[in-house]
Amino acid sequence: MEQEKSKRELIIEAALKVFSKEGFYKAKVDAIAVEAGIGKGTIYEYFHSKEHLFEEMVKFFMEEYLHRLSLALKQEKTFVAKLKKYIQFEKEVMIRYGDLIYVFMREAHIIGIQIKEIFKGSRNKKISLVEDILQQGIAAGEFRKINVNTAALVFMGSVHHLLADEIFINDSSKGEIDIETLIDILFNGLKAAE
């Protein structure tokens, strides 16, 4: 039982490596087996099909991702520190796995797997985490009583775009985005002082 769970995770982690690098169609089941250090047939002892493995891997990744993000944010006290932690966390994930969530969402859609609900749920949880931080800022009197959902998406989108720009377009594998300017813009806005 313990053994089986361990092997299952072994496969999922190998799948994560291969699918994130090759995408669903270019990834070979063979390559995943090699990555996991097991026989090809063994994969089919734990998953009905390549699609099923992909689906389970997505679930695993999303849960793990949200769990770790949640833990990371909890480690910080102030909402500013939390926002900066969020940026840091996203940066590390993007450097390691690339723009995986977008990619998985897209591929799941093409494959026809019904995991939209998983993405929706995960995404909403993630948004909630950011909304909570912003709410904390409002409660502290530091932020205006703005629509936190929109604000959360603005923040997340900004971070995502800045990171993607650095990492995927400018090939800066460090993703050295201008955090201070970002925070400044989001906090103080673009408008000139009247």
Next chain:
Amino acid sequence: MEQEKSKRELIIEAALKVFSKEGFYKAKVDAIAVEAGIGKGTIYEYFHSKEHLFEEMVKFFMEEYLHRLSLALKQEKTFVAKLKKYIQFEKEVMIRYGDLIYVFMREAHIIGIQIKEIFKGSRNKKISLVEDILQQGIAAGEFRKINVNTAALVFMGSVHHLLADEIFINDSSKGEIDIETLIDILFNGLKAAE
């Protein structure tokens, strides 16, 4: 001559429909031929391979996209109107073609096609268009002298995320994002008045 160009474009447009719906690997050359209303072999009269067709289609789409965006922005006078036009334009493209640029970029990477430069160029042109608008705002004394590159990415990322959230996650195929709140946040910031 005129005829040939017409047939080439016919294929590219069919390819755009099929590739945007199915992605590179799931798309069948056959399906593109059917979509174009021609024989399978005809595609190979105009493109060496499926990959070549994909590459040419991406170039075509990116050029067309930037050209239209540029025209749309020129139609507006004030920078506020331009920013709203940008949102409108992005919304329409995303509703029609989905998150194509992200998708194409990812797939091109996996296929191994050397079109990163095309994306890079296009992306930089698009950023420039937004930077120009923000610069106009600064020149008009309405915006602070902020780093326009970061600001442009913040704006674009915000718009993209809000739209993607509406269209892909919440299935609101209209993408009814909260433009006023977005503009308010970006202009005035999150901070409470002191």
Next chain:
Amino acid sequence: MEQEKSKRELIIEAALKVFSKEGFYKAKVDAIAVEAGIGKGTIYEYFHSKEHLFEEMVKFFMEEYLHRLSLALKQEKTFVAKLKKYIQFEKEVMIRYGDLIYVFMREAHIIGIQIKEIFKGSRNKKISLVEDILQQGIAAGEFRKINVNTAALVFMGSVHHLLADEIFINDSSKGEIDIETLIDILFNGLKAAE
């Protein structure tokens, strides 16, 4: 009429070049058209199919080949000179066209074209030419009253093998076979003097 014959021959000669270099299957009708400097469709005005063109080309080649060989041999008076002329002629053909007759025979067989009779007829004519020379030697009292058919095949086979060895195996594109030794062996035999 004159015009048509000319174009037909033009195509056959182009076909000869391409088929002798590429073989039946690898040769493209397109390549033959390019070689002939005409449009692809034009070939089908003169021949029903690739097979038919191949068949007609084989007939043309065999007739031309035998005609020229016959003329070349007639130019020589003595049977020794004729035999040497035969070697010279075979050498030139083999350098220019490769081992075409074998090849055509083989390919015709595979394609399923009924030209075995053509080869049979041509081959028998060629054997007759050599038999006549040998008969001339016998008549002159220079040769024993040996079975001329077998002797002709021995001579032809010897020449063919020596040439093929030089040209195809040892890459000596000149085919410098040891004519004197060949003639010596065939005339005087291998046996030591008693």
Next chain:
Amino acid sequence: MEQEKSKRELIIEAALKVFSKEGFYKAKVDAIAVEAGIGKGTIYEYFHSKEHLFEEMVKFFMEEYLHRLSLALKQEKTFVAKLKKYIQFEKEVMIRYGDLIYVFMREAHIIGIQIKEIFKGSRNKKISLVEDILQQGIAAGEFRKINVNTAALVFMGSVHHLLADEIFINDSSKGEIDIETLIDILFNGLKAAE
């Protein structure tokens, strides 16, 4: 191990049958699979491609051929018996496989496979076998001190031509060549006694 070698050879032998009958281009991988009584995909477990299979089959055939010829010749004591054995061996091979070596050489050349060296090596080994026999005759004082290389080629070419004439042209599937006359001509020459 034993099993794998067995399956590999099974495929090669099926390939030999099909390629020798159809030639490289007309032969279908499917047909080879059917001939071998296995699935189409299995062939690709043992060979990268149709070309690779062809190449390996040629190597196999050439080695087997030379090995058997060598053994057959060793069984005979006198050089005359060895020469007759050579003829007998060639006849059997040609009846069974056709003019395979010529054909394979030609096709390998067209396909562009680099097996010319294999043919060259095999051919030289075969020539050596015949040269050794002739050398034995010279050593025994039965043959003149003639150039054995040329003599070997004369002998081999004569045999080949006589057999090809019988088998391919005159459709005598028995290849009943006139061995006595051949030996007589080669031993005693064509010349009339002085």
Next chain:
DNA sequence: AATGAATGAGTCTTCATTCAT
């Protein structure tokens, strides 16, 4: 008569999946 753009039947090859061991 001459052309070459258009076609689609035909073939090699890949790879997810099965199943005997």
Next chain:
DNA sequence: TATGAATGAAGACTCATTCAT
């Protein structure tokens, strides 16, 4: 339970042939 040899459905691509101009 774990394996990997065997399979064959599926798909990219080629090229002989047609036919409208």
